[in-house]
Amino acid sequence: MAKNTVHPDQYLIEGLANNDSAIIRSIYKKFVPKVVSYIRNNSGDEDQAQDVVQEIMILLFNQAKAKQLQLTCPFDAYFFLLCKRKWLNELKKTSNKAVTISDDFTSTNEPTAEMVSQTEVFEEKQQLFDAMFQRLGEKCQEVLKWSFTLKSMEEVAEKLNVTYGYVRKKKSLCTGQLTQWIQEHSSFKSLKK
Amino acid sequence: MKEEKYILFDQYLQGELTDEARLDFEKKLSENHELASEFETFKEVQIQLETKFDFAADRDAFTANLKTISKEHFEPEKTKVISIKPWMYMIAASVVLLLGLFLFNPSKPGFEEYNQYENAYLTERGTVSENLKQAETAFNAKDYKAAIPFFETVLKENKSAEIQYFYGVSLLEDNQIQKAETVFNEIKSGNSIYKNKAIYALALAKLKQKDYQSCKEILLTIPSDYEHYDKVHELLDKLD
Numbered sequence: 133m134a135k136n137t138v139h140p141d142q143y144l145i146e147g148l149a150n151n152d153s154a155i156i157r158s159i160y161k162k163f164v165p166k167v168v169s170y171i172r173n174n175s176g177d178e179d180q181a182q183d184v185v186q187e188i189m190i191l192l193f194n195q196a197k198a199k200q201l202q203l204t205c206p207f208d209a210y211f212f213l214l215c216k217r218k219w220l221n222e223l224k225k226t227s228n229k230a231v232t233i234s235d236d237f238t239s240t241n242e243p244t245a246e247m248v249s250q251t252e253v254f255e256e257k258q259q260l261f262d263a264m265f266q267r268l269g270e271k272c273q274e275v276l277k278w279s280f281t282l283k284s285m286e287e288v289a290e291k292l293n294v295t296y297g298y299v300r301k302k303k304s305l306c307t308g309q310l311t312q313w314i315q316e317h318s319s320f321k322s323l324k325k
Numbered sequence: 326m327k328e329e330k331y332i333l334f335d336q337y338l339q340g341e342l343t344d345e346a347r348l349d350f351e352k353k354l355s356e357n358h359e360l361a362s363e364f365e366t367f368k369e370v371q372i373q374l375e376t377k378f379d380f381a382a383d384r385d386a387f388t389a390n391l392k393t394i395s396k397e398h399f400e401p402e403k404t405k406v407i408s409i410k411p412w413m414y415m416i417a418a419s420v421v422l423l424l425g426l427f428l429f430n431p432s433k434p435g436f437e438e439y440n441q442y443e444n445a446y447l448t449e450r451g452t453v454s455e456n457l458k459q460a461e462t463a464f465n466a467k468d469y470k471a472a473i474p475f476f477e478t479v480l481k482e483n484k485s486a487e488i489q490y491f492y493g494v495s496l497l498e499d500n501q502i503q504k505a506e507t508v509f510n511e512i513k514s515g516n517s518i519y520k521n522k523a524i525y526a527l528a529l530a531k532l533k534q535k536d537y538q539s540c541k542e543i544l545l546t547i548p549s550d551y552e553h554y555d556k557v558h559e560l561l562d563k564l565d
Contacts, residue, residue: 151387153394160398182399186391193387198376261373269465270443280378293518301332307374308331311367 141207148189149196156189163208167215175223184222188214195254205243213248264313272306279303330360334367434563436533439556440498445491454479457488464491469498486517493526502530521551528560537564 147155164185171181188211195201203210265273278288279299288303289296336342337350354361445464447457460475476492489512496505509530512523524547531540541564547557 148387151383151390153390156391156394157398160394164398178399182395186395189391190384190388193384194376194380197380197383198372257369258373258376261370262377265377269446271446276374277378280374281381300335304332304335305328307335307367307370308327310370311331311363312327314370315363315366 137204139203139205139207142203144207145192145196145201145203148193151193159189159207159211160185163211166208166212170212170216171219174219175227176219180219180222184215184219188218191251191255194258195251198254200254201251203247205241205247209241209244210247213244214251217248217252260314260317261310264310264317267313268306268309272302272309275299275302276306330363331367334364338368338371433535433537434532434560436529439529439532439560442494447488447491454483457483460488460491464495467498469495473499473501486512486515486519486523490519490522490526493523497526497530497533502534506530521547522553525551525553525557528557532560540564 144155144159146152148159164181167185168178168181171184172178176184191214192201265276268276274292275288278291279285282288282291285299285303286296289299292299333342333350337347342350354364445461447461448454456475456478460472460479463469463472463475472495473492476488476495479488480492489508493505493508493512496502496508506527509523509527512519513527524543528540528543528547531537531543541561544557544561544564547554551557
């Protein structure tokens with residue numbers, strides 16, 4: 133996490149985390165048109181732009197909720213670059229045309245590039261985590277789900293009709309299993325700085 | 326031991342360790358780089374789990390709100406009139422034709438689309454029997470044939486609906502369908518949490534024999550509060 137001073141635009145991030153409709157509307161009004169025109173000028177249409185924007189907004193929501201999003205650059209540049217890179221990645225996936233996204237960062241100032249790469253790392257970790265979670269057995273998934281939904285492990289035990297000792301142990305072991313898989317996963321090593 | 330390590334991680338994070346144990350753990354962390362890195366990952370996994378589940382309702386609300394606002398924003402520009410050219414009618418007609426063919430010639434669902442089972446975790450509750458461990462390992466490796474004799478030995482001493490269920494699934498997968506049905510029927514007549522799973526497995530046994538009518542009849546007896554009712558619903562839809 134960057135230790136630089138937080139940018140005044142952080143209120144937009146807080147607004148997203150709080151599901152503040154006025155803030156969300158203002159983001160659409162002020163920052164989305166630029167994204168739309170970029171995507172339309174680069175082999176995309178408005179529907180595709182709408183999807184990209186939504187995906188990025190949900191990503192920012194998740195990152196903000198995980199308390200891992202402290203804006204150190206203007207929102208405008210950060211948001212635009214995220215959407216642009218997401219779109220170029222889409223293009224790369226769906227077409228056989230060679231798309232180069234190599235030198236995006238060179239034209240961008242450093243705090244913005246740093247912020248964008250933090251968010252992209254967050255997204256990759258989240259995707260890896262989701263994939264690993266799906267690999268868990270049903271019981272593990274269930275115990276973890278309730279452990280992180282209900283207030284106390286006593287409630288979890290009651291809900292699943294098993295003993296407190298059992299859910300406690302199971303929760304530790306299932307979290308451990310995820311830990312082990314994620315550690316083993318090679319991409320985690322490259323993501324971890 | 327791996328298990329003890331993860332239990333210790335969790336106890337430390339929950340603040341359940343004695344002062345002595347806590348200091349000892351912190352000392353180990355500072356000395357052992359590998360342990361420290363694993364502990365970091367463990368903490369990160371916990372954060373991910375919190376993000377995934379704790380905020381699930383918030384995220385749903387956010388997504389719904391976002392979609393509405395997004396629509397408001399994009400809609401006004403979406404009133405362009407598209408002229409339909411003759412070749413478009415041709416395409417539309419062929420799509421309708423294909424759709425018709427598809428609808429009147431529906432394919433029946435296959436057993437293989439539905440035979441995904443949860444893993445068996447049978448050996449974590451205290452006493453561990455070697456046979457049970459072997460059965461569990463073979464089952465989770467989908468080596469059902471190998472699992473069957475182990476289950477049979479275990480069931481002679483220790484009969485529980487859970488073990489019976491996994492035994493039944495192994496039989497079903499090994500094409501010993503009648504035997505499997507006997508096992509599932511026995512669970513069905515009891516009152517364990519495996520009751521509905523057993524009924525679902527009975528339906529799958531029918532599906533495997535392509536007896537769609539019986540499959541459907543059995544599915545209809547599963548109460549809608551069954552934890553995997555979505556699968557039941559999906560299969561019923563496809564059978565219709």
